Amino acid sequence: MNVQIRITAQVQENYQHNDTNIPYWKMKGGREFIINDVDSDIAVNTADEEMDSAIQNMLDEYSNNHTRYTLIEWEVIFSSPIVLDADNFMWELSK
Numbered sequence: 001m002n003v004q005i006r007i008t009a010q011v012q013e014n015y016q017h018n019d020t021n022i023p024y025w026k027m028k029g030g031r032e033f034i035i036n037d038v039d040s041d042i043a044v045n046t047a048d049e050e051m052d053s054a055i056q057n058m059l060d061e062y063s064n065n066h067t068r069y070t071l072i073e074w075e076v077i078f079s080s081p082i083v084l085d086a087d088n089f090m091w092e093l094s095k
Contacts, residue, residue: 010069
């Protein structure tokens, strides 16, 4: 069985545009990444530290002098999400 790994990362932007040797990183929210078709045995039996390291290495590949991604958390997804109704949500909020 194959699963997804959903990754939540912190996005930071470098606001020191004149000299990137001394970066000034500002938090700019979060970003979600997905790894599809991962063997479920590997996903659930690999040590958390190994998963963290592998994922952060992948996030580092997407990072550059202007934007970087730092791992916040990851989770193994065994099935597709259930989509809830927006109208029902708005009704629940109005109660």
